[in-house]
Amino acid sequence: MPDTRAFNAQAADWWQTEIIDMRPGEIRYRGYPIEELIGRIGFADMVWLMIRGELPSAAQSALFEAALVSAVDHGPQAPSIAIARMAMTCGSSLNNALASAVNVLDDIHGGAGEQVVELFQSISTSMEAGSGVEEATRQGLADWRELHGKIVPGFGHRFHPIDPRAPRLLALVEAAAERGEVNGRHARIAREVERQLQADKGKPIPLNIDGATAVIYAELDFPAPLARGLFCLSRSVGILAHAWEQQCQGGRNKGPMPKGWLWDYRGHPPRSISTVTESR
Template identity: 40%
Template structure:
């Protein structure tokens, strides 16, 4: 009977040797940055200087957004209950979903599908926004509960121009922002998720890696929040709203 093996093209392990995508890890250490190593494991090749600069910016952009996002609340709450750092960080990662953190994946999928269509970015964007409007669906990657203009978006788009990674996907995203404003009669700015989605699409990454980019970036922030909770706060402390309101049934007795 033939023995079955797990197959992977990512890392080869031998006694005394570790090769990531064919490169000796000892040679990579001290030679490439963490962002370049992330690019390597995801794309299979080492990035150019321009690619490395964009990936570095993308990973920095989503590293943290304060203590209020669901992932941070989950991580700090689990730690506060007496759990380990790894369990708490895992809880934070599990809180990342289609509404929080998932917009990168959703937006990248739409951009990559629509960018293949014929027509100018403006024409494709107008048709997409009308389609979403008719279906009463939101466009992921646009709008922010706090930022009228997301400073991370501004910087990422500027870097995309500087590094020559401004392509059809970013063009399309910019046109979508304009079409949304026309349709809604108010500005719905491209947020960092939309900017990351457009950037990784123009860099040739599969949309299925969208959440992955957010997770790789945000885990560092989650570790910092969990450590802060561990070292600065008392266990089982009150987190979140100062009060809760009960709106269930009034007191009643069991009838048997």
């Protein structure tokens, strides 16, 4: 007779997790019964609990939610939003539109937050070793440019002279630091990066949404890769809203350019295959 207990143990070990415990009539997230969480905590608290394993303090929750709220949408000119809307006009379902859009949130569109957290954390590490913020930032920027090129993620915006979301988020972090709720070091680093970029370029290169949310995620001790995942989670709200709006508006095969607009063809001038076949 096979030992079913051994088989059960092997199956249980295959998918071991500290996130959820479930059996008939019982569901626990990180040890908490779901019925105790429902109606007592908000969605941002639930995200924190699932990722971090503990519930956030009220101060942590407020900053975390502010970051999530700030990045939900940036209009159909954002590639992810445009793709979601186009997918709906091709007959896709909402889940397919969401998946198509999230799949382009990568290094250039959506990944900058992760990169800025890495930059801020490297500067913070130098400060912990004894460097002042100015010296650590100068070295951090030099190291970043040597590895990744001249573009510093999280600063400057192709559309907004000043990203309206960034000053508000940074003000919330600095107010929380004054109350002793967070350290405030990454906010100081962001200010110093901004100052040095302006000195280097001779013009303001202000903090943008990626840099501002990176300040919050770094202050809250999130590992850098999670900054990208959290941006995807946040932007999914806007993606869903636009996909649903497009479905309600209707339309078929809505491409990236308005109907009647054509691309710029720069290939070979018009020619005939007959000139080729006659010479063969």
